[in-house]
Amino acid sequence: MDSAACMGQAIQSKFIVQWEDGRFTVESGKDAESFKKEFIEPKLNDIRQVEFDRRIQVESTKVSTSATVSDSWGLSMIKANSAYTQGIYGEGVKVAVVDAYVDVSHPQLANRIAINTGEIPNNGIDDDGNGVVDDYYGASFVSVPSSTTIPSPHGSHVAGIIAADSNYGPVKGVAPRAKIIPAQFIANDGGGSLGDAILALQYAAKRGAKIINASWGGAPCVASLRNAFKVLESQGILVIVASGNDARDIDVYPEFPASFNLSNQITVAASDFTDFMTSWSNSGFKFVHVAAPGEQILSTVPGASSMYMDGTSMAAPFVSGTAALLWSAKPTATAQQIKAAIEQSVDVTSGHEFKVKTRGRINIQKALQVLGQLVP
Known part of the structure; x- marks a missing residue:
């Protein structure tokens, strides 16, 4: 340890x-x-x-100045189009972004937010009695003061990779008809607390999330976070976790929550546009399950804008979007069946296998085929 x-x-x-x-x-x-x-x-x-x-300090992601490849290289690499040609877009699936601030007014995200219809916005009352006031568009559990008022781009970037609506801007979400539940616990400066993270996870489950995207690490190895993940496991919720950006083997040097290795968890490393592991991605043949695009990724950021970012934080939402597509294709599937379909269908290329459990990078076309066998 x-x-x-x-x-x-x-x-x-x-x-x-x-x-x-x-x-x-x-x-x-x-x-x-x-x-x-x-x-x-x-x-x-x-x-x-x-x-x-x-207190936990979330790993910083890197802003790429420009892309040397197509803005949608990641979607092409994972064969997302194979789902769209079958009319599969993630419809009916809620994905919680347990992260930093998500700009719910962003033109590419506004239609993708899961509205809490039991709540009347901005009336200062907990209309639906869920313990959270005015959570019409989602909720914030941030209790740690921030050193800046400028919103972090991180949460909005993650949300856009999952479900951005390309009718209103340049970003194409993996599952463009999935719905996003924003559950913020990370302050603008990247700080947060473990307790706030657990409250955000619990809220996401209550709001009906099938998938929770956790593009953060740096949490201490305490029992309460693992227990919170175990509760989600018992509720049939799939949790997609970023492996981290320290170029470390997390089998040897555990990172949390990435190293929990629960049956409802997929931990994700980052691949680049040449389909190799990025130099900075964490890895591990035991605790990291798959790779997904994580370099020079264009997505939404606050202020009706977009930018390129690098990080396993970007790779995880590619897998969350993939899971949303699969679940919309087979709504009766369990979290474990969705996970199995994603793991069993990766592309493994001789000469550049990934240092992850499956040795490969996600492929939506094959994942849909495998899921069809697992869930007839």
Whole structure:
């Protein structure tokens, strides 16, 4: 176990509580001793586990100045068109972007946001009683103050790769009729907390997400995050995780949540336009499952704009979009069947196999064929 991965600065006055019914809450207290006496002891029979909340700093992605290839090279590489020619666009599938801010007013994203119809926007009331006020377009769980007011491009970029509507701009989403649930826990400066991440994951599940995109790492190896992923596993939700950008073997030097290796999880490395692994992508024959395009990726950013970015954060949403296409083709499939179809259909090219469990990069055309065999 890499001790660095277990770090993450404890927030001494905030505690992640997992209750016996599986729910998570984040509670405040003066310090651990008084929290134990005043909060835990009176409710001991209802509490499964308590841990300090911890700060996490999300990995930075790189902005590419320009592309030397076609703007849609990634879609071509993974044969996305094979789905569209069959009328498969991701319809009816909700994908949660548990990440930084998603610009719901972006012309290429506005029609792709999963509206919470039980909520009346901006009235200051929790109309649907889900514990979140005004979550008409999604919700924010950010509790860590940010050093900047400029919105991070990260969440919007991820959302656009999954589902951008190409009728309103240059970006083509992998699953252009899937719906996005924005669940923000990362502040504008890339900081966040573990407790906020867990609340965002829990919210995504409540809103009916079939797929959760987690393009972040750097979380400490604490039981509560793993337990939150296990709850999602029991709910049949597929979680797509970025492997990280440190050029490390995460089998040897674990990164979380990438190294959890649960049955409902696909961890993704980044490939480039020559179909090789990028030099900076994390890898691992055990904990990283597939590769997907992650370099010079054009997608949406706040302010009705678009930009090129590099990172496994970009590769993960290619897989989330792929999963949305597969699920819209076979709505009765389980998370494990979608995962199996994606893993069993990768392209493995002799001479440049990827350092991932399957040795290959995703292929939508073949994945649809495999899914058809798994789910007749």
